[in-house]
Amino acid sequence: MVPSRTDRNAKGVLVFLVVACLTACSHHQSPQDAYDHAIQTFQRGDMMSAGAEAEKDHKEFHDVSPDWAWRFTLLRAKVFNRRGMYEEVLKVIASEPAPLASGELAVRKHWLDGLAYTSLHRFAEAEAEFEKADAICTTSDYAVCGDLASARGALEMEQGHYAQAQPFFERALATARAHGDPLWEADALLDISWSGLEQTHFDEALMWADAARQISIARNYGGGTQKALGNMGWAYYKLGDTDKAEQMFVGAKNRAEKLGETPDEIKWITAAAYIDLDAGRLGVAEQSFQQSLMLARQLDSEEDITNSLIALAFVSEQTNKLDDARRYADEALAKAREDKNGRDQVYPELVQGRIAARLHDTATAENAFREVAQSPDCPVFLKWEAERSLARLYEDESQFASADGEYRTALNTFEAARSELQHEDSRLPFLSNASRIYDGYINFLVSRGKTAEALQVAEFSRARTLSEGLGLLPKGTSFAPEALNAQQVSRRAGGTVFFYWLGEQQSYLWAITPQKVALFPLPPQAEVKTRVERYRKAIIEQREATPSANDDGGALYRILVEPAKSLLPKNGRVFIVPDGSLNSLNFETLLVPTTKPDTKKVANDESKSDTKNAARSEAKQETRTHYWIEDVTLSSASSLRMLAAFHAMQRKGPGNLLLFGDAISPNDDFPQLPKAPIEMESIEKHFPPGQEQVFAREQASPSAYLASQPERFSYIHFVAHGTASRLSPLDSAIVLSKANARVNAEANEAEDSFKLYARDIIRHPLHAELVTVSTCRSAGERAYSGEGLVGLSWAFVRAGAHNVIGALWDVSDASTPELMDGLYSELKKGEAPDAALRKAKLNLLHSSPSFGRPFYWAPFQLYTGY
Secondary structure, eight states: OOOOOOOOOOTTTOOOOOOSOOSOOSOOSSHHHHHHHHHHHHHHTOHHHHHHHHHHHHHHHTTTOHHHHHHHHHHHHHHHHHTTOHHHHHHHHHTOOSOOOSSHHHHHHHHHHHHHHHHTTOHHHHHHHHHHHHHHHTSOOOGGGGHHHHHHHHHHHHTTOHHHHHHHHHHHHHHHHHHTOHHHHHHHHHHHHHHHHHTTOHHHHHHHHHHHHHHHHHTTOHHHHHHHHHHHHHHHHHTTOHHHHHHHHHHHHHHHHHHTOHHHHHHHHHHHHHHHHHTTOHHHHHHHHHHHHHHHHHHTOHHHHHHHHHHHHHHHHHTTOHHHHHHHHHHHHHHHHHTTOHHHHHHHHHHHHHHHHHTTOHHHHHHHHHHHHHOTTOOHHHHHHHHHHHHHHHHHTTOHHHHHHHHHHHHHHHHHHHHTOOOHHHHHHHGGGGHHHHHHHHHHHHHTTOHHHHHHHHHHTSSHHHHHHTTSSOOOSSOOOOOOOHHHHHHHHTSEEEEEEOOSSOEEEEEEOSSOEEEEEEOOHHHHHHHHHHHHHHHHTTOTTSHHHHHHHHHHHHHHTGGGGGGOOTTOEEEEEOOGGGGGOOGGGOEEEEEEEEEEEOOOGGGTTOHHHHHOEEEEEEEEEEEGGGTOEEEEOSOHHHHHTOOOOOOOSOOOEEEEEEEOOOSTTSOOOTTHHHHHHHHHTTSOTTSEEEEEETTOOHHHHHHSOGGGOSEEEEESEEEOOSSOGGGOEEEOOOTTTTTTTTSOOOTTTTEEEHHHHHTSOOOOSEEEEESTTTTOSEEETTTEEESHHHHHHHHTOSEEEEESSOOOTTTHHHHHHHHHHHHHTTOOHHHHHHHHHHHHHTTOTTTTSHHHHSSEEEEEOO
16 A cells, blocks of 8 residues: 655746635636646646646647747646546647647647556656756756656555655755745645655654645645645554544545545555454454555556555455455456565565465465565565464464464564664554564463463553653663563552453463462453443442442453452552553442342231241342442553562652642633642641742643642642543643733733643652642543553653553533542541552542442542653
C-alpha cells in the first residue's frame, strides 16, 4: 500500500488575481481571466468544475492562439491526472492539433506525459518524456522546470527506489521555498512524507505531512489537505495509533471523494480497511478492499490494483478462503515482478507462505517466510511479521528451539525499529505493533513450563517509554529482558503484586509474594474486557446495585482475584500491574462474597400458646458481598521495574504543599466550581503556616505553576476542571485561569493559555511524595499497549512524583471535598499515601448511603511512581 503524493505545474503562468467574475460565468473578458479562474478552481480541489471550465474555455479560446489552445489542453490533462485518468491524460494531449513551440508549454507537456506514464508503470516512456523536458530546461529557467525534480522522485518511488527518490523531493522543496510558493512547498512536503513512510521513518513522515496540512489549510488547498491527512493516517497507523489513523483516513477519504480525486479515494478506502482487518472486522475489510479494486480497475491504475490485490490476499487468507487468497496473491506478485518492484513482491510472498503453513506444507512456508524476512526490499514491519509467522510455523511443527529463536528474532527486529523513533509521542503507541509477537511468545513459554521466563518477557514490554524517560531503562536497540527477582520486588514494595497479562486466546495472572510466584490462567482478553466495560459503565451511571452489575462485579473478582486469594494477607497491601482494559478498572470496587450465618426468627402469630413454635428459629446461610477495598490496601503500578524503584514514604513531619485551584472560568465549557474553595480550605488547614503556597483565582494559571519551582514541594494538589484527550493523551490538561485574567480580562488571550498540558508537566521534574489531581478523568482516557493509561497522572509520574492520585471518571463536587479532607487528615497522622487514601474512602463509603456508592469514592486511584 502506497501513501499519497501530489503534482503541480504552471507556477510561472498562474497569477492569483481577484477577477471580475468570481463564479462560474458563461463568458470571460479574456483567456487570461478564464485561465486564472479555472486554475483557482483547480487549486481549491474541485476537479469536476475545473475540468468542465477547462474544456469550455478550450473551445472558446482555441483559435485565439496556439499557446492558449495548449494551456487549456494541458490544464484538462492535469485535471485528468489528478482524477487518476492517466490514459485520458495521454489522449487529450495527443489530440491537440495546434503547433507547440519548444518552450515552457513543451516542458509542461512532457512533464504531464511523464507523470501519466509513471502512474501506468510504463517507466521507460516516462523516463523518455522527462529527458525531453530536461533538455529544454538546461537552456531555460522556467518555473515548471522545478517540478521535474518531484516528477523524477515519483518515478523512483513507483519503481520501489525510495531512498533514491528522497534527494529529488528535497531539491523540489528547496526550490519551492526559494520561489516563495507555499502551495509548491506543500506539495514537496507531501512527497517527502511519502518517501519517509516508505522508508519506515514514520515519526519524521508525520512531521512533514502535518507541515503540508497546515499550509494547505491556510491556503484553502483542498487537494493538499486531503493528501496530508491520508499520509498522516499512514504514519499513525504504522506507529500503532489506530484511533488517530482511522480519523485521518476517514477525513481524507471524504475529502477526496468530494473533490473527485478518485486515486486518493482508493488509497484511503484501502488504508481504513486495514484497520478493520487488524481489529478482526474481516467482512467489513473485505467489502472495502473489493470496492477499492473495482475503482482501481476502472481507472486502470496499476499501483492501486496491486495494492488492492495484496489487501484482498491478506483478508482472504485470514477468512480461510485459501483459493481466493492464492489467486489474489499470484496476480499481485505477477504485476510486481513485471514492474520489477521488490517492495510489492514481498507482501504476496508472505501471504503465499501463510497459505502453505495452513496446508502444513512446512518446507514451502519456511522458504517463503525466510525469503520475505531476508529480502532487502522488505519493510521492517513486514520483516517482523514474517519472523513471527516463522516462529508460529516451528511451534506448530513442534520445533521448539527454532520457534523460541524466531520469536526472539522478531522481537529484536521490532525493538531495533522502536529505537529509531525520535519522539515520545511516537514511542507511546508503537508497542501495539508487537502485541501479537509478545502474546504468542508468552503463550509459547508458558506452554513449555517456562513461567518465570514468560513473566520476564511480559515485564519487558511494560512502561518502556515511562521507564526510559525516568532513566530507569536505557534506550536499547534489541530485545533483552533483564534478570528479574520478582519476589524481591514484592519484599521491597511491602506487599503482594498481581501482574496481569491479557492475551488474545489466554490471559494470565502472576501473583507475587516475598515467598513465591504463582501463575494462574485467566479467560481471553475479550471476555474480561466485556465485563470490565459493563461494570464500569454501571458504576458511572450509579447502577452498581442492579443484578447484572452485581454479577459483573462478582464475576470479575472470581476471575481476577479469587484464584490467588490464598496468597493475600488480611488488610495487606496489593500492587496491581494491570493490562489492557484492566487499566480502567478500579479493583477496589470488585464484589467479594461474604457468607454469614443469619438467624431468622419465625413466629407463629396464630398460635401464641405454642412455645416451641414461638421460640423456633431457622439457621440459614445468606451470601452477601462487600467491596474488595474493605480487605486490602490497593495501588496501581506500571511495571515491576517501576515498583522495584519505588521509594516508600520516609518523610518526617508534615512536608510542604503547593495548592492550585478555584480558577477563574475561562469559558462556558468550564464553569466555575462552586465547592473548589471549600476543598482548598479543607486541604490547606492540614499544613502549618509557611509550609504552603496557594494559587487561587487569577493567580492559578499554568504559567504560575511552571514558575513555582514545583520540585521544591512534597505535596502538590490541583482542584480544577480537567480534559482527557483520547486521540492525543499528552494534550490532556488541567484547566486553570488565563494568564493575567484579571488585569487583562478583555484582551485576546491565547486560545489555550488556561491549560496546563501533560506534555508541559513532563518537562518540569518533581520530587513530590504525592501529587493529587482532583479533576475529572485525570487518569486518562487512552490505555496504550504496555504503557497503560496515559494522561495527567502518567505525566506527573513521568515528571518524577513518587505517588499520584488521579481520577478514572468524572468526580463529584459534592463528595470530593470530604474525601480530600480525610486523605490529608490521615497523611498528617503519618499514614502512607495508599493507606491514607483507603481510609478516606472507607470513611466516605460508610458515611451515608449515597456516598457509599463507588461513583463517589472509587474514581480516585493511586499510581506508584519511583
